[in-house]
Amino acid sequence: MGGGPFSALRAQLLGAAEALAGGPAALPGILAGMVDDVDHALREPLEIFPVCHHSPASALAMVRRLRLKQPKVIYLELCEDLGPLLTELRNCRLPVALQAFAAELDGFPQESAPLSVIAPITEASAEYQAIAYALETPGVELVLVDRSTDHVFQWQPEPGHRHETDEPEDTEHERDLHGDAVGVEIGDLRPRFAELEEHLLHHGRVRHWSEWWDQYVEQPLAGADHDTYRQVMVLIGSLFRRLAPHDTRRFAGDEDRERYMWTRIREHLAASGADRADCIYICGAFHAASRVPEAGSDPSAPDFAISPRTATNWLYGLIPSSHSAIEAQFGLAPGSVSIAAATWQKNLSRNWLTPFRLQGQKSSGKKKAKTPPPPPAIGAVPVTDHLTGYLSGAVALNGLDEEELRGWCVDIVRLARRNGYLASTADAIAVFETSVLLAGMRGRARPTPYDFQDAAVTCIEKDTVPGRRDVGRLCEILLGGDRIGQVGYESLPPLARDVLDRLAPLGLNLEQRAVQRALLDLAAQPELAACSQLLWMLRYLLPGPAVRPIMGSRRLGEKHIQESWDLDLGRHQRSIIELGYEGVTVEQVLEQRLRRDAWSADATAASALKAVENSLLFLRSPRLTDELGNRAVELLAAERTVDEAPAVLRRIRRLLGYYRVTLPALPAWCERFVTGGYAHYCTLLPTSFVAEETGVRQVGAMLGFLFSMESLALSLGCDRTQLELAVRQSHPESPAKVALLWAARYQLGELPMAELRERADELLGNPLVVPAFPQYVAGFVQACEPVPRLAPFVVEILSKAFGRLPDRILLPWLPTLLVTLKEQAAELVPVLTREAGRTFPATLAALDSWTPPWSGAAVSRPTVAGLSGATGLSGPAGAAAALLVGNRAAADAVASMLGCAGGWSPVPAGAAPAADVAAAGLLTTYPDAAQAVAHLVGA
Template identity: 70%
Template sequence: MSGTNEGTFEALRTQLREAASTFADGPDALEGILLGMVDDVDRAVREPLEVFPVCHHSPASAVAMARRLREKQPKVVYLELCEDMAPLLTELRNCRLPVAVQAYATEVDGFPADWAPLSVVAPITEASAEYQAIAYALDTPGVELVLVDRSSDHVFQWDARAEQPAAPDDPEAPPAEEEAALHGDAVGVEIGDLRPRFAELEEHLLRHGRVRHWSEWWHQYVELPLGDADHDTYRQVMFLIGSLFRRLAPGDPHRVRVDEDRERHMWTRMREHLAVTGTDPADCLYVCGAFHAASDVEEFGVHGADTFEIGPRSGTKWLHGLIPSSHTAIEAQFGLASGSVSIAAALWTKNLKRTRVKPYRLTGQAGTKKTAPARTAPGKTPQPVPQAPTADQLTGFLRRPPVLDQLDEAELLGWSVDIVRAARRNGYLASTADAIAVFQTSILLAGMRDRARPTPYDFQDAAVTCIEKDAVPGRRDVRRLVEIMMGGDRIGQVGYDALPPLARDVHDRLAPLNMKLQQRGVQRALLDIAGRPELEACSDVLWMLRYLMPQGAARPIMGERRLGERPIQESWDLALGTHQRALIELGYEGVGIEQVLEQRLRRTAYGPQATAAVVLEAVEDATLYLRSRRLADELGTHALAVLASERSVDGAPEVLRRVRRLLAHYRTSEPVLPSWIESFVKAGYAHYCTLLPTAFADEEATVRQVGAMLGFLFSMEGLALSLGCDRTQLELAVMQSHPQEPSKVALLWAAQVQLGRLSREDLRARCDELLGNPLALPAYPRYLSGFVHALEPVPALADFVVEAVSNAFGRLPDPVLLPWLPTLVTTLRSGGADLAPLLIREAGRIFPGRLAALDEWVPPWREPKDAPRADRAVRAGGRRGAVLPAAHPATCDAVATLLGWDGAWQPEIAGAEGATLLARHPQTAAALEVLMATA
């Protein structure tokens, strides 16, 4: 074959040499580029192992591939795809395309830790040449499919991220659409990334082609001309384009080295396979991107040099699976124009009808029509068509003027009517006149761009111009409506049989819900656990999925999970089909969701940034979702060590909240407290006593944090003392505290009251002194803030806080009160929002319940101190004290018996005797009054 094609492109070389001399005014670099392109094409054509150049998701490449596979029927197909993804390709028949083959690693060995998790995806659509090759190889007996590209591990070994600083995220960037985020942060690997890497070249092509983006240029000047081209013409044109983009690529050393190493890797693997199997190269087909097909590395070809050594893989353990993909996700990941993949899919369908080429589809492929296999005579096998000597088809193709397609008025008219109908459904005020305008504008735009037949991109621009005038009334704009009309954003789905074990286990355990979990969209699940106890297991799975998966995958509408409580009824919004990728990636971390959840909790608790509050949260989650006492004890012991190593009080509020919750749970559900929580309370008591003086003096420690420390010390004091702690340590810590900030000063006063070192009368006197000092009035709201936070460690001061606020409103004149009133409100709202209910409840108990009683009401703190308690109670409640015994005689008899009162009831003087009884026992009268007020 080499001798036959020796002078194939000599005529083309001569013409290009003359053109270079004419345009460049003499031989120079232009001649070298043009003649080098012809040499690249000639070398690729002469190669004994047939090289088939493709472009990713190109309908022309897919049609040419299907046609060539039926003609040649190769025995071995070499495919440019990561070699470690080969075992997953057989699972494609259990999926609905488009899907992506994924390699995933959560724990890295040999790569920077901040790169984790590592992910590589290779999306596959039906209108792609790689799918045609895969379907042919997997469904044709005796055909071997060999993936020859670098492994997923080498993708990151050759990555240049370690040499480049991380780019900061753009805070103003719009959020990615749900379908565009199906691939996540994965690195995309595709066959045939064919796009100019020279910015000036792409700008030149777009400007002279009168198009807006690269996808439109490719559609107009490559897809349409090559849609009906024969095999030789298709190959030579793709070789030429790949050579042009390769020779005009910018000189990025790393990228050039990676591209060349990939080519060396692929040819080395192919020669190794040929040497081992003894396959004739004429029976093989090498499918690769046109950029790599026109290669000039020494390892190129069957007879190339064996000088490239493939390095070993790192110690990273890679997991492989299939994840759903979509047209939008492919466009977003590879920088294609919006809607280009959908338009390519529509063109693929049209090409199949026009050329009558029979495509290959995997047997049982979901989402496609079943095609009967080609029938052959009994005892006969289809024979490949012998390859004819390659002729120079490139010269004629380049010299031939572009073929102008005739205007298909019926097709364009149908598009115009359909887009108006879709626009009206989405809120646009479109009419028949708009359909006529879109039709005429499409023809006008095509004529301005030197094409007789409007392309989908011309039609899209015309529809936007004529229909979308001022604003978008609905969720979709006209450009998006055109994309949907041209084929829409097809979203793939991974079938049950292709799911990892964890995902299948989730589907099996949720089967009692009788829901289509693989269906996209939100579905409502109702769980009557009281009536169907078997649904409690489904509830456990849903709560774990809510913890592990992104927001929206499993969202509770009714019901909550708390420590020590059992669910009765729950309602959930499930979107597992929409978040199928996240569920599949959970399967890479373990074989069950319990295992994955335990790993996540351990990773969180033992992380370098873990605090005592974070570890306690992990303990609570282990108890709440896994009901694992073993794991909770292990993490609780670790929380003790983390708390001992902390030197700040930032997490004190969270520690206090979670320890209280865990203590309440263990006291009600366990016969004895776990040893770890007893040790935690004991160590925490000593730890916070040690840090208390420093926290009071530290300006960065907030009053909320100091209040939480005191809350831990006072609320856990009884348990800590029973475990051997000494109260003297707390008293010394309070004595050594000397705060300057007003809110912390008030907090210290509250602590002294709790310890008995300061009486309420002294505390009231200090507040009165502050109100009487004009210099201290601006800081009075901050003192009140401290008193509010003091309700955390000393809740018995609630009545005093109400008194302090009431005195401020009652004593201060408006010119003094109004300026700091906003500060008071904002301080209480921001710093004491969780403590406000306690104040409101106490105020409701102290203040009268009716407006009419307000005039006669006397605040408890203003009552004469020498007045009998019974008289004050009778005055506060009117004749309630006298009526109370007669209204409840049995209760009064019991109380009288306890007090040693003997006497018979006399109805005419029952009220007087009741009043006398209350006067003799004022404490009992006050208790009865409180009882009646709360009742």
């Protein structure tokens, strides 16, 4: 290795290593190895073109080289299965990202679904220039040689793991355009040795890696010739490669990628017979310095054994990207991609270059630079040493461009004033002088955009941010802005195009990146009902504020004549595109989602009922609804816990109410759900009462199902004895569940109201039980769900507690009561509030003369025994007659409502009135009804 064009440089570096007597022993080997790597890469007959990801210098060098060499075959480091997407770039506005997406996995863990791989493309990147050249130049073949997207996840330790970055998460939507996709980048050129990066940043007097790269690589190489560019980039890649930890999985994965790519290159060379002199291999500088045995286009080199792909069905498409999304995903400094884009445009104009561009691509608003005619193609040229002069000489940087810096300072002050800052001309002057000062302190010939940004933050922002944008963000907007790409209509999947076509009657430009208000008058324009239906489906399927209703709702049995929507589909284009991976129409995707929810491994009866409700709201497919309903019946029968009982009760009530209004008879699955649920909850009721893991809310929901569905269940063949036995077998110990059991027995007629009132009074009178009284109250409040007529009793016991308990007991007890009600029965407190409003007087003056209705002195009415004797009846009939006589106002109201004329006759001494006798005869004729009424009113 002593000869060759780099022998002088190798000797010079080894001499420098020997001069460092205290340096590490490995230093001579590293320095000599770097030179050997450069020599090895440049001697390869197939030209290797090293690049860095989204580097303007790489893009400029690529433009120059393509115009000069005019290769016939381009091998590009990009996932080989993304090739068919490249022609779709013509319909897009950059930046966009190539995406491979898989929702249904075969060969990967199901819990990692969905899997997504993205490869962002910007105009200021070498890969885009190569793609545009290959697609627009006849006779040029573009071959993608990197591992497939399937292999990306095969080689990952945890499929679906997100690309790690050094930047914190950003809440802005633009920084989340890539979601949790795994990023594939060309030219990941960054030190993997933490101490090296820290050393470079410290001695380079910069804050982060992007600034170091711009200062010491981008600017010097922007105008370098091809040979100098190649040698410097390979040298940097070799340095980072030799200092990277070799015992990590990432380094092993990089070497596997290199073996994979070189194997694919040799396969194509052998199959096509292409001349290596007419080919160019574009890869990251890190991979350009590879020394794996498979590297090289020599047919005698060993091949890499490529494992087969899994059976996962990958879907491909384009999604919009942005500068900030690229920065967030690949760990770049905020604003660095925008600054690179501005540098790219400036160097194009300065060097009179015209970049390659796909015909028909949407304009980014930049004018093309003029260029002289391209020179003729050249053949191979001998390798010469350009590194020695480059490394030993002073880098020729452009001097201070006062006009450019002055324009930045004026514009940032203007932009700051628009965003609420009290900036003035003096601040513009201060920013100018501070930028020059910072550049001088950092050893720079001219202020960089990063120096200008630091100066602007120091001079303008100070210590407050009046708006939502700080000065650093304003500088990013000024220097290039967070340009956001867009996928054209022709490149959208069928579902996305169908959505835009079906929403066309709204008369809005839905591709615009702004929130638009859609007003739907369904009474005046009934043709918009289809748009409304589609918007509600999109609202269900799309995350975030892409489709947001302002006025109107979608519930069972409701029908609105006017709706108002905020539509932001332009900024959520990626969500619609990924929706298109799941089906051809929105209805198909929605049906698949509903089936997936109902048949998932963690599906419950409540989730299946939710799917039933959504199918009624959005799809109106009786077949699908019945299928989902039958699935809900199966899930309910298989459940061994009652955790979902509140949701089941709420949803089945809503569905039964809807069916009773819209259909002449209930669907068969509904009847089966009611009868099966009745038997299911009766079976689980005794164990749920005593199980500590079952909350009082769940037990209350079970009782609510049993009592509210009792009449329907009995009519469908259920036996009430099963419920009575379940209640009798229940023996709870916790106070809240004891209260629920008392309420259940009261509902079944086994516990009269008088006895229930006595038990509550005993609780208040027992000092040992008073601390636990809030738990009893919570149980009684939960009982208002299955036993609504218990609400007056709950108001009564609360009133008694506040009236009887002394302050020394009530004050410590009150916070516990409030917390208990909030945690266990918050939704039922409004029921008690309404009942209290009906019970207590409405004015403060009436409160003084008010007597509680549960007090014995509240009303003067004959006793049941006395009234029974007055009518000459006994037993239940006498009790019912006494109830009628004692509540004449209620009887009059009922008689008036039924259209019965007449009134109450005076009662002679010792005789019953005729009306009472007639009522007594009626009650005697129907004793069972009298008994039921007596139990119902607690007599």
